[in-house]
Amino acid sequence: MRNNDQRGWSGADFAVRLTILALTAVLLLALQQTGRLGRIESLVTLVTAPGQSGLATLTNRLSESLTTLRNYRNLQKRVSELEQINHSLIVETLRLAEVERENQRLRELLAFAETRPGFELRGGQIIALAIGQNATNFLNYTMIDLGSYHGIEVGMPVVNEQGLVGRISSVTNTTSKVLLITDISSTVNAILQASRLTGIINGSPGSHPVMGFIPQGAEVGVGEAALTSGMGGNFPKGIPIGQVVEVRQRDVNVVQEAVVRPTVDFGRLEFVMVITNFDSGQ
Secondary structure (H helix, E strand, O other): OHHHHHHHHHHHHHHHHHHHHHHHHHHHHHHHHHOOHHHHHHHHHHHHHHHHHHHHHHHHHHHHHHHHHHHHHHHHHHHHHHHHHHHHHHHHHHHHHHHHHHHHHHHHHHHHHHOOOOEEEEEEEEEEEEEEEOOOOEEEEEEEOOOHHHOOOOOOEEEEOOEEEEEEEEEOOOOEEEEEOOOOOOEEEEEEOOOOOEEEEEEEOOEEEEEEEEEOOOOOOOOOEEEEOOHHHOOOOOOEEEEEEEEEOOOOOOEEEEEEEEOOOHHHOOEEEEEEEEOOOO
16 A cells, blocks of 8 residues: 555656646746747856856966966977087087187198298197106107107107297107207207308207307397208208397307297197108208
């Protein structure tokens, strides 16, 4: 009996709901026919619009934030790429500048060689430079990357585009030691270009080389160029050595001296040429 009542109530409930749904449909149809449905829609829109607007604004801001974050990450990546490109360009610029400087020095060496066709030259590069002092002597020499394997021998003159550098003092298979004209054990027969006075240039401790054995009473001009004289056959004639910057005279001496500033910048030696053979008349 109780089960029949429950089934009856369920059927009645369904009938009520169906009736309400039908009445609602009729009411909406009537409102639409009379033009009042639009007012209700407007009222509903008015009530729900703020929430919809806020949700749309929040959605837009979230979208903009995500876009900004993506753009920032892309920008960071691009900046990193540009920094790498910039670094590579700087390195390449420095390399090209160094190549240009090296080419310029080689052109100058070539020009020197072309003006002296009587010389047989072998180009070399400085690999070590030692300018210092020990307990008893000043040492001024450098090492180059040429040795007996390349035909280098002791005594050969060494020059660059600026003038006389020195001479080979010792040789290994692949390297050679160059005694600079600034070393106190270095001697070079020289001639002053203007006055044609001759003498011997020796290295001087801690100073410029000095040209000695110039006859007393002969006029030596400051600024005169000193060249190799070719006497003795150790150096070819006419290689620039330096410029007279001071003249020393003493009445008690039969000779005078001239301080000679070298034309070669020994602090910037990089490339040199070894004169392996020369015409003593050059």
